[in-house]
Amino acid sequence: MCMNALKICLVSNTAWSFVRFRTDVITSLVKANHEVLLLAPEDEFAGQLVSLGARVILLKSLSRKGLNPVKDMMLYWEFRRIYATEKPDVIIQYTIKPNIYSTLAARHYKIPTIAVVTGLGYAFINKGFVTFVARKLYRSAFRKANRVWFLNHDDFDFFVTRRLVNRQKALIIPGEGINCLDTFNPELVTVDGEGSLTFKFLFIGRLLYDKGIAEYVAAGRQIKMKYPNVTFSIVGYLNVDNPTAVQESELDTWVQEGWVSYLGAVTDVRPVIANCDCVVLPSYREGMSTTLQESAAMSKPLIATNIAGCKELIDDGRSGFLCHVKDVDSLVSCMERMINLTPTERQSMGQNGRDKMIAEYSIARVISIYSETIAEISRFKDRPQ
Numbered sequence: 001m002c003m004n005a006l007k008i009c010l011v012s013n014t015a016w017s018f019v020r021f022r023t024d025v026i027t028s029l030v031k032a033n034h035e036v037l038l039l040a041p042e043d044e045f046a047g048q049l050v051s052l053g054a055r056v057i058l059l060k061s062l063s064r065k066g067l068n069p070v071k072d073m074m075l076y077w078e079f080r081r082i083y084a085t086e087k088p089d090v091i092i093q094y095t096i097k098p099n100i101y102s103t104l105a106a107r108h109y110k111i112p113t114i115a116v117v118t119g120l121g122y123a124f125i126n127k128g129f130v131t132f133v134a135r136k137l138y139r140s141a142f143r144k145a146n147r148v149w150f151l152n153h154d155d156f157d158f159f160v161t162r163r164l165v166n167r168q169k170a171l172i173i174p175g176e177g178i179n180c181l182d183t184f185n186p187e188l189v190t191v192d193g194e195g196s197l198t199f200k201f202l203f204i205g206r207l208l209y210d211k212g213i214a215e216y217v218a219a220g221r222q223i224k225m226k227y228p229n230v231t232f233s234i235v236g237y238l239n240v241d242n243p244t245a246v247q248e249s250e251l252d253t254w255v256q257e258g259w260v261s262y263l264g265a266v267t268d269v270r271p272v273i274a275n276c277d278c279v280v281l282p283s284y285r286e287g288m289s290t291t292l293q294e295s296a297a298m299s300k301p302l303i304a305t306n307i308a309g310c311k312e313l314i315d316d317g318r319s320g321f322l323c324h325v326k327d328v329d330s331l332v333s334c335m336e337r338m339i340n341l342t343p344t345e346r347q348s349m350g351q352n353g354r355d356k357m358i359a360e361y362s363i364a365r366v367i368s369i370y371s372e373t374i375a376e377i378s379r380f381k382d383r384p385q
Contacts, residue, residue: 005032006378009088010054011039011079011098013062015046021176021290022094024363025370026052032371037086039079039098057082062097072101079105087111089378092370094118096134100141107144112377115145117155118176119287119309139164146377149173151288154308175288177366180358184297189274199230199339202276204269204291205283206237207246212282212305212326214246219282219331220259227339232260235272273298277346278338282323282331286310293361296320296353301346303334313361319353 008029012018018026018038029036030053038049042058049056061075079102083091092114093102099115106113142148142165150156150172159165178184201220205211213234220232238248254260266272273279279295279302286309292302293313302320304310314320321334338346 005034006089006374007035007037007086008374009037009039009083009086009091011091011093011102013041013095013097015040015043015049015056017094018052019045019048023052024177024179025367026054028367029370030054037088039082039102057086072097076101076105080108083109083111090114090374092116092374096138099145100137103141103145112146113144114147114149114373114377115142116149116151117159117287118151120155120158120285135162135164142166142169145169147171147373151175152286152308152312155287171369173369174361174365175293176290177363178290178293178297178357178361179363180297180354184270184294184357186274186299186354189270189298192271192275197229199227200276200278201230201232201335202235202272202279202295203233203281204235204273204279204295205281206240206242207234207251208240208242209244209246210242210284212284215282215326215328215331216280217254217259218328219335222328222332223335223339224259230339233263233272233276234260235263235266235269237265238262269294270298273300276300278303278320278335280304280331280335281310282325283307283310284325289313293357296350297357299347299350299354301338301341301349302353303331303338313353313356315352315356319349319356 010018010026018040026036036054038054038056039059040046041062046056046058059078061071061078063071075097083105088111090112091102091106093099094116095118099117103113103115146169148165148170150159150170153172156170156172160167160170203213203216207213216232223230238251239245251262255262263272273295279292279300281289281292281304283289283305285307288309292304292310296302296313296319302314304314304320304322305325306322307325311322314322316322321337323334324330
């Protein structure tokens with residue numbers, strides 16, 4: 001390590017999320033000669049993390065769902081043990097439990113932290129006791145964090161207005177960042193020329209009802225009755241550990257009835273995007289949709305709900321269409337408008353979306369924010385607090 005290199009620890013609730021969303025950030029930190037330590041529970045993607053040049057510690061106590069005081073206290077003490085041994089210079093954590101328990105553990109050793117709120121998630125979309133407890137814990141933890149980042153204005157306003165975080169330490173960043181030049185570039189992906197007479201809609205995401213998958217299927221049913229040559233495909237993980245997960249039996253029914261086709265969970269989504277005409281995400285809530293960013297970068301027009309994490313990415317009527325949340329008729333209307341555009345109009349929409357991604361959501365902008373903030377808050381280490 002060079003003289004100004006740091007030991008930087010990143011924490012998430014899945015190894016998958018590091019691979020899916022933060023590969024470029026991790027690689028940039030490694031290339032800057034920082035020692036990068038990744039903390040996440042073991043899953044099928046954990047083995048890929050070492051190839052990024054980082055060191056990995058698998059968390060044993062992190063349970064993604066529910067509030068179990070015993071398990072959560074075990075997670076807090078696991079973080080304490082790791083930070084006492086590793087002594088990182090800066091810790092960056094993502095998602096609710098790392099944001100809470102890692103921040104509190106790091107504070108004990110006066111280690112500077114950045115908490116990244118990647119979305120409000122199930123606990124905040126569906127109100128109840130869990131939401132009440134989550135807010136209390138967030139407020140306590142974010143008093144200790146040095147910086148708190150949000151991916152959209154709505155989440156920022158939600159936390160600030162409810163005094164869950166001090167406005168002075170909060171910042172909105174442009175999502176996780178999208179690599180428009182080397183990765184999500186339509187010029188680098190071959191397009192399948194078959195089926196040019198068929199209009200292809202595509203849904204990409206975990207198969208959760210909160211992603212609007214039921215509305216997508218219902219809209220597909222209506223559209224196919226009127227436009228037989230339109231197809232509806234789904235790409236994403238089934239059997240997700242989430243209270244709103246779609247059951248396999250339900251998906252099988254949709255496929256057997258002929259309304260949609262299921263392409264599974266693909267490792268490289270770019271060819272699938274390249275071979276569709278429009279990407280659709282009728283989600284109920286997002287942090288900042290990576291799917292829409294990637295699809296726009298691939299010059300595809302978009303249809304999504306007019307909600308946080310989607311509306312920022314679409315200039316309505318220019319790079320796609322925004323529909324009402326949980327409104328099948330509104331979604332159908334947007335789909336019909338898209339179908340009835342000329343190929344030239346859709347191509348122009350796609351290019352407008354790509355231009356927007358390059359200008360506003362590039363990975364270079366996000367990496368610059370990481371670098372500047374890490375350099376700034378690393379000076380806080382070992383100061384009296």
